[in-house]
Amino acid sequence: MISLSQVCKRYPGGFEALKNITFGVEAGEMVFVTGHCGAGKSTLLNLIAAIEAPSSGTIIINGQNLGQLRPAAVPFLRRNFGLIFQDHKLLYDRSVFDNVLLPLEITGFERSEAAKRVRAALDKVGLLKREKAMPITLSGGEQQRLCIARAIVHRPSILLADEPTGNLDSAYASEIMEMFKSFNQVGVTVLISSHDEQLIERFSTRTLHLQHGELAP
Amino acid sequence: MNRYWCNLVAALHRLAATPVATLLTVSVMGIALSLPAGLYLSLSNLSLAAGNLNAEPQITLFLKLDAGKETTRQIELRLKDYPVVKTFRFVSRDQALKELSASGGLGDVTAGLTHNPLPDAFVINARENDPGLLEKLRTEAGQWAGVETAELDSSWARRLNALIALGKQITLIVAALLSFGLIAGTGNTIRLQILTRQEEIEVSKLIGATDRFIRLPFLYHGALQGLLGGVAGWAIIGISVHVLNNSVAQLASLYGSSFHLQHLAWSENFSLLGFSTLLGWLGAYLAVGHFLRHFHISHR
Numbered sequence A: 001m002i003s004l005s006q007v008c009k010r011y012p013g014g015f016e017a018l019k020n021i022t023f024g025v026e027a028g029e030m031v032f033v034t035g036h037c038g039a040g041k042s043t044l045l046n047l048i049a050a051i052e053a054p055s056s057g058t059i060i061i062n063g064q065n066l067g068q069l070r071p072a073a074v075p076f077l078r079r080n081f082g083l084i085f086q087d088h089k090l091l092y093d094r095s096v097f098d099n100v101l102l103p104l105e106i107t108g109f110e111r112s113e114a115a116k117r118v119r120a121a122l123d124k125v126g127l128l129k130r131e132k133a134m135p136i137t138l139s140g141g142e143q144q145r146l147c148i149a150r151a152i153v154h155r156p157s158i159l160l161a162d163e164p165t166g167n168l169d170s171a172y173a174s175e176i177m178e179m180f181k182s183f184n185q186v187g188v189t190v191l192i193s194s195h196d197e198q199l200i201e202r203f204s205t206r207t208l209h210l211q212h213g214e215l216a217p
Numbered sequence B: 001m002n003r004y005w006c007n008l009v010a011a012l013h014r015l016a017a018t019p020v021a022t023l024l025t026v027s028v029m030g031i032a033l034s035l036p037a038g039l040y041l042s043l044s045n046l047s048l049a050a051g052n053l054n055a056e057p058q059i060t061l062f063l064k065l066d067a068g069k070e071t072t073r074q075i076e077l078r079l080k081d082y083p084v085v086k087t088f089r090f091v092s093r094d095q096a097l098k099e100l101s102a103s104g105g106l107g108d109v110t111a112g113l114t115h116n117p118l119p120d121a122f123v124i125n126a127r128e129n130d131p132g133l134l135e136k137l138r139t140e141a142g143q144w145a146g147v148e149t150a151e152l153d154s155s156w157a158r159r160l161n162a163l164i165a166l167g168k169q170i171t172l173i174v175a176a177l178l179s180f181g182l183i184a185g186t187g188n189t190i191r192l193q194i195l196t197r198q199e200e201i202e203v204s205k206l207i208g209a210t211d212r213f214i215r216l217p218f219l220y221h222g223a224l225q226g227l228l229g230g231v232a233g234w235a236i237i238g239i240s241v242h243v244l245n246n247s248v249a250q251l252a253s254l255y256g257s258s259f260h261l262q263h264l265a266w267s268e269n270f271s272l273l274g275f276s277t278l279l280g281w282l283g284a285y286l287a288v289g290h291f292l293r294h295f296h297i298s299h300r
Helices: A041-048 A071-078 A096-107 A111-124 A140-152 A170-185 A197-201 B002-017 B019-049 B069-081 B093-102 B107-111 B131-142 B155-196 B198-206 B211-254 B266-294
Strands: A002-010 A016-025 A030-034 A056-061 A081-084 A158-162 A189-194 A206-211 A214-216 B058-063 B085-091 B121-126 B147-152
Touching: A002 A041, A016 A041, A016 A214, A030 A041, A030 A170, A030 A197, A041 A056, A041 A158, A041 A189, A071 A081, A071 B211, A081 A140, A096 A111, A096 A140, A096 B198, A111 A140, A140 A158, A140 A170, A158 A170, A170 A189, A170 A197, B002 B019, B002 B211, B019 B155, B019 B211, B019 B266, B058 B069, B058 B131, B069 B085, B069 B121, B085 B093, B121 B131, B131 B147, B155 B198, B155 B211, B155 B266, B198 B211, B211 B266
Parallel strands: A030 A189, A030 A206, A081 A158, A158 A189
Antiparallel strands: A002 A016, A002 A056, A206 A214, B058 B121, B058 B147, B085 B121
16 A cells, blocks of 8 residues: 655755655554654655655555656545644634535535535544534644544545644543544554654554654664 | 536635725726727727728819810710729719718808809729829829819828827737736736635645646636726726717717717627636736746645
């Protein structure tokens, strides 16, 4: 599903964020990426989502080599992903419902079918009753769940979550993690970055450790 | 289809959300459009007013008052053989007086005449427009027996036509310059729109929006703004013609004419609206295109 081979990322100025990363994630797998701040977790997820391009090495998603992808094909690659951001990236000028609707608008869904899917996604994250609310009135945990609803509404095959529990207390954090586990149980490939080792230890899943841009054995 | 409709409604909402800014932009566009369109309309009215005048090269031979039928017949024969002459017609003095009384503004003058002061005349249309040949015909015919004078009388009409043609070229240049201005102006308002919606664009791109998807609402915004600008320009011209028409009618009546200003024809109105819409669309297209080429998703 996801396969990286000898991937390096060097930023202008010579800083090497990632060095010689090679790993694969099977379809339906759930994998954690851990490491300290600045270890390269976000960069790794950005490379996989084609938000940034690697300096060298190859990344293959769903059989597509990102290095050989035309720019016009990138939007269609991204539709395979559900992206969850640490800073949520919600749109504060529209309601909860319309935030979740956006991915379906982008893929050109028919309106009534889209509304059904939006409500189903909101129901899964427990925000169905808040569909008319504006995101600014939601708590931090609710905003994170809204971000998750937006990421799953178009039923992506891969979920990429960058520090999804970064700003949450531990009760909320494990609730969110349980949510990811339930998505994984229905066949979604999940890749989560987190620096919270204690939280990850409670889940017996495969974990990749990043240290100074390298995969620790 | 649904999506296009939604985008159109959303663009309308955005325009209505900032009424003052929209009004300012639209009136600037309207004024800019009304300038070349107004020039064009003035010129077409001017050529309409001058429309009854024959701009073809014409030579009139005025005969001596005592010229008899025989002299007239001889002149007629000569004209038939003359190579440059295309057609000619004989206007008798009675006929000339009738035409003069019927023509604009001079009816009152002729009514006061006790006898007909006009001579018989030949009106000649030449085959070619070459001033040299025409001048040659004029001097030659002027010396024929029975001819009092020969006049090349189309020159002022041709001058007017040349002036109108020049005016049309100036209109084209003004139109081209202002079109450029309108494209740039629309581009700028769209650029501001983009800046206020940058977050939305970034999120949309992150979750798989194509450039086309991002471009569409802005294109609608630009086109709609252009259309409203066109309507404003149309209104400015319409009101101006309406206001001026009273004065023009008054002036024309002093010359015994019933001339009044014409409004833009329907086809011209549609062209104006279509053109302004197109300019708005183009301005938006260029602005979004420029933005998308230089936009990269920010990352922490």
